[in-house]
C-alpha cells in the first residue's frame with residue numbers, strides 16, 4: 001500500500017536525529033531509513049563542546065549563538081525523555097611553556113573571549129595526579145553530550161511510532177518526480193541525506209569535498225583518578241562517571257574504516273602518561289570516521305539537478321555544537337520560513 005509522508009531522511013546519526021527532532025516538533029510526518037551502525041561517528045564520539053578552537057586560541061565559529069542554542073535544545077530533549085544527556089563541565093587546558101601561558105592569558109582578557117574563561121582558582125586542582133606543574137586554564141560554557149544516549153532514545157521513539165526502517169538505503173529504488181520522490185511504497189515531498197562520511201559513496205553527493213578523518217578513542221577505568229573537569233593537553237581525558245574516562249582522540253586521513261589499531265592505542269596511552277600518573281586498565285577501544293569537509297562548514301541544501309533531494313552533513317569535529325542550530329535552520333528553510341545561510345549552503349560548492 002502506498003504511503004504519503006512529508007520528509008524521508010536517510011541516516012540517523014546526530015545529524016538525522018536532530019533534523020527529525022525539529023521536523024516532528026513542527027508537526028511534520030517523517031520516515032527515517034538507517035542501517036544501525038554500532039561504530040558510526042555519533043556512537044564513537046565523546047561529544048565534547050569546546051568554545052575555543054586550535055593552537056591559535058580563537059573563539060569557535062558562531063560560538064555565541066551555537067552554544068546557548070545547543071544547550072537549550074539538549075535540555076528540551078532531556079525533558080522530553082526525562083533523562084540526563086548533556087553534562088555541563090569546565091575544561092582545564094594544561095599549559096606548560098611560558099609562551100603558551102602568555103598566549104592564553106592574553107586571550108582570556110580580550111573582551112570577545114572573556115565570557116569563555118572561568119575565574120575559578122585552579123592552583124591546587126589535581127596536583128596529586130598531574131605530571132609536572134602545568135598552569136591550568138579553566139574554560140567555561142563547555143561540556144559533553146551522551147550522543148549514543150540521545151540518538152538511542154530517539155530511535156526507540158521512532159520504532160514505537162514506526163518511523164524508522166533499519167536497513168541500507170537502496171538508490172535503485174529511488175525515483176524523482178516533479179514535486180516529490182518515490183522510494184519503495186513511500187511518496188515524500190523531499191528526501192534529505194544525513195549519512196555522515198558514507199555520503200562519499202552516494203552518487204548524488206560524490207562531488208562534494210569531503211575530507212573524512214578516522215578517530216580512535218579509549219575508555220579506561222581508574223580508581224586513582226577523580227575529575228570534575230575535562231582535561232586537555234594534546235588529547236582529552238573526559239570523566240564519564242563510575243571511574244570511567246574517555247581518552248582521545250587520534251586523527252588519520254589514510255584508512256577510512258572503523259577498526260581500532262594498536263598504533264593509535266599506544267599513541268593515546270603515551271599522551272595519557274604525559275598528563276597523569278595513575279594506574280588504570282583499558283576497558284574499551286573504538287574507532288569511527290568523522291564527516292569532516294574541506295572548509296569546515298556544514299553542507300546544507302539541495303542537489304543542483306534534483307531539487308527534491310537535500311543534504312545535512314559536514315558536521316566534522318563539532319557535531320554536538322553545530323547539529324541543533326543548523327538542523328533547526330534547515331527545518332525552518334524546509335518549512336518555507338527562512339533563507340539558507342550562504343556560508344553553509346551546499347550550493348556554494350555547485
Ligand SMILES: Cc1cc2nc3c(=O)[nH]c(=O)nc-3n(C[C@H](O)[C@H](O)[C@H](O)COP(=O)(O)OP(=O)(O)OC[C@H]3O[C@@H](n4cnc5c(N)ncnc54)[C@H](O)[C@@H]3O)c2cc1C
Pocket residue numbers: 010011012013014015016033034035036037040041042043044045046047048049167168169194195196197198199214215216217248249250287288289290291312313314315316317318319320321
Ligand atoms: C573519534 C571521534 C571523536 C569525536 N569527537 C567529537 C567531540 O568531542 N565533539 C563533537 O562535537 N564531535 C565529535 N566527533 C564528530 C561527531 O561524531 C560528528 O560531527 C557527528 O556525530 C556526525 O553525525 P552524522 O549524523 O553526520 O554522521 P554519523 O554519526 O556517521 O551518522 C550517519 C548515519 O547514517 C547511516 N547511514 C549512512 N549511509 C547509509 C545508507 N546508505 N543507508 C542507511 N543508513 C546509512 C549510518 O549507519 C549512521 O547511522 C567525533 C568523531 C569521532 C569519530
